[in-house]
Amino acid sequence: MAALRAVVTAGSGRTLLNAAKCSHTRKAHMSFASLPKGKKVALTTLGVLTTGGVGLALALQQSVKASDLELHPPNYPWTHNGLVSSLDHASIRRGYQVYKQVCSACHSMEYLAFRNLVGVSHTEPEAKVLAEEIEVVDGPDDTGEMFTRPGKLSDYFPKPYNNPEAARAANNGALPPDLSYIVNARHGGEDYVFSLLTGYCEPPAGVDVREGLYYNPYFPGQAIGMAPPIYNEVLEYDDGTPATMSQVAKDVCTFLRWAAEPEHDQRKRMGLKLLMGSAILIPLVYYMKRHRWSVLKSRKIAYRPPK
Structure with missing residues (x-):
């Protein structure tokens, strides 16, 4: 009986193993x-x-x-936008005249000094004359008192207001921004500034502009606190150029581009020199590389097992 039970047990176990092997799991x-x-x-x-x-x-x-809701400014064909194009320095000189006679009444350029004009738009004697037209509070002197003196080349452009609070009080609560880097600080650069200066118009039907504000579609919100600053013949250029609105806006935008990026011409000049040098140097380096590495790259390594 024991032997029979063992045979039956072994057979049933083999059957279970075979059944487990034959059964497949149903996949969902x-x-x-x-x-x-x-x-x-x-x-x-x-x-x-x-x-x-x-x-x-x-x-x-x-x-x-x-x-x-803002009207994006168009892209104007500025003469200095080319790869190797420089700024129009005659336009920079006229733009400084526009800033001095029109914009400086409200806007400051506290990061620009009279010495920066030398060799760009004015000669050194001309820049000295411009600097001497302002009075600078300096001191103290030997007696401990403050005094006023004529400006020097090292002096920065004068500010129209002593502090931001005085600027807000004189402009109905609006703070005129500093123009030193305004071209880089606004999306669109000089295109935006040009469009803003020449974009004043009457508000469309159904649009009410609060008293003391002016409609300008290029300004965020379309209502700007600055009155139209330029118009035809707003000033007379020293070189006799007709002072139309578009000419005045173009000149002051060129001046502001130079103020925000005084290294503009030098940067392009250095880039052109780098490209010319690279055009000569890169082929020589490539030839030397092929010459030096040709022996190593063309050699054949063969393994000879020891006998």
Whole structure:
């Protein structure tokens, strides 16, 4: 009986092992096509509602942006935008005259000194004369008192107001920005400044502008506290150039571009020298590389096992 029980047990175990080997696990294949019709409709509706909700949210988010109400300035063909084009230094000189006679009444350029004009738009004697036209509070002297003196080349352009509070009080609460880096600080650069200066117009029907503000489509919010600063024949150029509105705006924008980037011409000059030097140096380096490495790159290494 013991022997029979052992044989039966061994046989049943072998049968179970064979059954385990032969049985395959049924894999669950789930696809959209195999779903019932009700679930298909539910998933499709959920996808459509989700996509529509996301699209509506994006549309609402874009619609409430104040920046979309701004009129973007066009791209003007500035003569200094070329790869090897320099600034128009005659225009820089006229632009300084525009700033001095028109813009300096409200706007400062505290990062620009009279010495920066030397060799760019004025000669050194001319820059000294311009500097001496202002009076600078200096001191103290030997007696401990402050005194006024004529300006020097090292002095910076004078500020129209002593502090920001005085500037706000004189401009109905608006603070005129400093113009030293205004071209780099505004999106669009000189295109934006030119469009802003020449873009004053009457507000369209249905748009009310508060008293003391002026409509300008290029300014954020379209209402600007600065009155139209330039117009035809707003000044007389020293070189006799007709002072039309577009000419005045072009000259002051060129001057502001130079003020924000005084290394403009030198940067392009150095870049041109670098390109010319690279055109000569790179082929020589490539030839030397091929010459030096040709022996190593063309050699053949063979392994000879010991006998």
